[in-house]
Amino acid sequence: MVKHLTNLPPGDPHMNVLVLVGSLREGSTNRALADAAVAHLPEGATATVFDRGAELPHYSEDLDLEGHLPEVAVELREAVAAADGLIVVTPEYNGTLSSVVKNTIDWASRPRETAAISGTPAVVMAASGSPYAAQWARQDAVRCLQVAGAAVVEDTFGVGSSFEAFADGRLVDAEADAALRALVARLAPVPAA
Numbered sequence: 001m002v003k004h005l006t007n008l009p010p011g012d013p014h015m016n017v018l019v020l021v022g023s024l025r026e027g028s029t030n031r032a033l034a035d036a037a038v039a040h041l042p043e044g045a046t047a048t049v050f051d052r053g054a055e056l057p058h059y060s061e062d063l064d065l066e067g068h069l070p071e072v073a074v075e076l077r078e079a080v081a082a083a084d085g086l087i088v089v090t091p092e093y094n095g096t097l098s099s100v101v102k103n104t105i106d107w108a109s110r111p112r113e114t115a116a117i118s119g120t121p122a123v124v125m126a127a128s129g130s131p132y133a134a135q136w137a138r139q140d141a142v143r144c145l146q147v148a149g150a151a152v153v154e155d156t157f158g159v160g161s162s163f164e165a166f167a168d169g170r171l172v173d174a175e176a177d178a179a180l181r182a183l184v185a186r187l188a189p190v191p192a193a
C-alpha cells in the first residue's frame with residue numbers, strides 16, 4: 001500500500017518528512033545536501049533528521065523482539081510510521097551506500113507485514129568527493145528501499161566534487177539546485193482518497 005505519492009507539485013504544507021543521512025562526519029557534505037533538500041520543501045512542511053543512526057545496533061532478528069526492542073529502534077519505527085515521505089542521503093563507501101543508512105532501512109523494514117517503511121514515498125540523493133557523484137550508492141539505495149517496500153522514486157540526485165559544491169546552505173550550481181528541487185517535489189503527498 002502506498003501512503004501518498006504523486007508527481008504533482010508540493011501542495012500540502014503539512015507534510016512530515018523524515019531525513020536519513022548516511023555520513024556521521026562533522027562537516028559532512030551529505031548533511032549539507034540534506035539541508036539543501038529540506039530547504040526545498042513547501043513552507044509549513046516538517047522535516048526531521050533521524051540523527052540516531054549510529055546508535056542503532058546492527059540489525060539482528062535476535063534483537064527484533066516485540067516488547068523488547070532497543071529503544072532507538074522503537075523511535076525509528078515510530079518516526080518512519082509518522083512520515084509522509086523519506087529523504088535518504090548517503091555517501092558512497094567502497095562502491096555502495098553507507099552502512100548507517102542500510103542498517104536504518106533494515107530496522108524500518110521489519111516486521112515485514114507491518115513495516116513502517118512499507119509504502120512510504122522516498123527519494124534518494126548523495127554527495128561524493130569524487131566527480132562520479134556516488135552513482136553506485138544511489139543505485140543500491142534505490143534497490144534496497146524497493147526491496148524494503150518503500151515507494152521510492154527511481155530518479156536520484158547526485159553531487160560530485162561535493163567539497164566545493166555548497167555555500168550558505170545551498171548548492172552553488174543553480175541548475176543542480178533546480179534538479180534537487182524537482183526531486184524533492186516528487187515527495188508531495190496527496191490527501192487520502
Ligand SMILES: Cc1cc2nc3c(=O)[nH]c(=O)nc-3n(C[C@H](O)[C@H](O)[C@H](O)COP(=O)(O)O)c2cc1C
Pocket residue numbers: 023024025027028029030031091092093094095096127128129130132133134162
Ligand atoms: C572508506 C571510504 C570509502 C570510500 N569509497 C568511496 C566510493 O566508493 N566512491 C566515492 O565516490 N567516494 C568514496 N569515498 C569518499 C566519500 O565520498 C567521502 O569521503 C565522503 O564520505 C563524502 O561524504 P561526507 O562529506 O558527507 O562525509 C570513500 C571514503 C571512505 C572513507
